[in-house]
Amino acid sequence: xxxxxxxxxxxxxxxxIWRQLAALxxxxxxxxxxxxAYTLVNTYIVGQYASLRALGAIQATATLxxxxxxxxxxxxxxxxxxxSQYFGAGDDRRLEQAMHTAVALSLCMGFAFTIVGVIGAGxxxxxxxxxxxxxxxxxxxxxxxxxxxxxxxxxNMGAALQRAVGDTRTPAFIIALTCLVNIALDIVFVVKLxxxxxxxxxxxxxxxxxxxxxxxxxxxxxxxxxxLHPNRIRINGAIARDMLACSLPLAAQNAIFPLSNMVVQxxxxxxxSQTVIAWGLQARIxxxxxxxxxxxxxxxxxxxxxxxxxxxYDRMRRGLHVSLVMATVGMGIIEALICLNARDLAWLFANxxxxxxxxxxxxxxxVPFYVxxxxxxxxxxxxxxxxxxxxxxxxxxxxxxxxRIAWMLLVVPAYHSIVTVALSYPxxxxxxxxxxxIYYRHGRWLTRSLRTARHRRKDS
Numbered sequence: 001x002x003x004x005x006x007x008x009x010x011x012x013x014x015x016x017i018w019r020q021l022a023a024l025x026x027x028x029x030x031x032x033x034x035x036x037a038y039t040l041v042n043t044y045i046v047g048q049y050a051s052l053r054a055l056g057a058i059q060a061t062a063t064l065x066x067x068x069x070x071x072x073x074x075x076x077x078x079x080x081x082x083x084s085q086y087f088g089a090g091d092d093r094r095l096e097q098a099m100h101t102a103v104a105l106s107l108c109m110g111f112a113f114t115i116v117g118v119i120g121a122g123x124x125x126x127x128x129x130x131x132x133x134x135x136x137x138x139x140x141x142x143x144x145x146x147x148x149x150x151x152x153x154x155x156n157m158g159a160a161l162q163r164a165v166g167d168t169r170t171p172a173f174i175i176a177l178t179c180l181v182n183i184a185l186d187i188v189f190v191v192k193l194x195x196x197x198x199x200x201x202x203x204x205x206x207x208x209x210x211x212x213x214x215x216x217x218x219x220x221x222x223x224x225x226x227x228l229h230p231n232r233i234r235i236n237g238a239i240a241r242d243m244l245a246c247s248l249p250l251a252a253q254n255a256i257f258p259l260s261n262m263v264v265q266x267x268x269x270x271x272x273s274q275t276v277i278a279w280g281l282q283a284r285i286x287x288x289x290x291x292x293x294x295x296x297x298x299x300x301x302x303x304x305x306x307x308x309x310x311x312x313y314d315r316m317r318r319g320l321h322v323s324l325v326m327a328t329v330g331m332g333i334i335e336a337l338i339c340l341n342a343r344d345l346a347w348l349f350a351n352x353x354x355x356x357x358x359x360x361x362x363x364x365x366x367v368p369f370y371v372x373x374x375x376x377x378x379x380x381x382x383x384x385x386x387x388x389x390x391x392x393x394x395x396x397x398x399x400x401x402x403x404r405i406a407w408m409l410l411v412v413p414a415y416h417s418i419v420t421v422a423l424s425y426p427x428x429x430x431x432x433x434x435x436x437x438i439y440y441r442h443g444r445w446l447t448r449s450l451r452t453a454r455h456r457r458k459d460s
């Protein structure tokens with residue numbers, strides 16, 4: 001148990017709950033803010049120094065790139081739950097095997113996504129009805145992105161494994177550094193060389209390369225059973241089954257989000273290029289609130305998983321209550337700042353008044369409801385920390401994806417307005433959150449997770 005004293009890791013199975021949640025939350029948020037700062041700066045650089053067409057191309061391909069990152073993060077989070085449980089239980093042997101199995105799975109996934117992405121990106125963009133004046137630049141961006149997609153997938157897995165053992169500071173530092181690299185490469189490729197959307201894609205790939213090298217270097221320098229040894233990277237069948245049982249529902253759920261957003265994007269595309277740009281910009285501006293919500297959810301998931309492994313079930317529940325209070329305060333502040341400055345933020349990325357006005361209006365419709373999204377995310381994270389992923393996936397897919405697609409197909413054609421499209425988000429977030437509250441209180445998820453954990457120990 002000496003590893004509990006290491007500065008790289010954090011054992012949250014004892015101590016003051018809000019302090020430990022904060023210790024998990026703030027480094028994750030700091031890293032996410034740097035990552036989003038890169039996205040915003042990238043959008044600014046392309047919008048100011050390239051063409052409006054290049055900016056539109058990045059927004060038009062966002063659903064595909066978000067799909068990749070969402071699936072990678074789902075796999076990483078699912079694998080990290082198993083790692084966190086072994087860490088909380090002090091099971092060093094399984095912890096060491098789980099670390100190497102997770103990396104091997106990410107390499108397999110990265111190879112598969114490279115092939116599928118390069119072959120399928122073009123047809124998907126055309127299927128989504130990407131405006132003809134944006135299709136050329138969109139293809140320039142997306143082919144380079146998928147050619148290097150192995151890098152963000154393994155990078156996200158490495159960062160998830162670091163967070164699984166409570167080390168949130170190292171990935172935050174690495175993310176911050178890679179964002180600075182990305183901005184520097186943007187200046188070179190977009191501003192100096194004038195490569196437009198292709199330059200932005202090359203800068204993204206270069207920054208992920210740096211992040212991947214630094215992340216795996218940090219994992220190989222860890223002490224104890226969580227240390228990564230390249231010659232031990234292989235798949236342990238029993239642990240891989242547990243990881244896939246936890247991560248595949250998360251990956252599927254995260255994939256459904258962008259897929260449903262593709263349906264949304266298809267509706268948005270019908271309003272023309274200016275609306276496409278405004279829709280993408282409001283998503284980027286509002287993503288600051290999403291990042292805060294996601295950091296709360298990640299902290300709650302790690303806290304829940306470690307305490308589940310240590311059999312501290314009452315502490316898991318108290319952690320949920322504290323997380324919800326912290327999210328209410330934090331999200332309220334962020335949402336107020338964004339909404340009060342919505343128009344000024346829009347001017348940072350676009351210089352056409354029509355685009356700016358529409359962007360600001362869309363921000364005011366969606367951003368105030370991100371706090372409801374955070375409640376949904378935190379409750380789901382606590383449940384997933386116990387290893388229960390399938391039923392939360394079903395709730396999310398139905399509540400936020402199927403209902404949203406139904407809204408796009410049934411309501412939007414009848415009331416053809418971008419406001420009608422935007423209202424689908426707060427509506428589906430609210431319904432899904434209510435479903436999660438009911439499942440948390442009456443769904444017997446903890447009993448099922450305990451039964452699964454006992455079978456896992458017997459099988460091992």
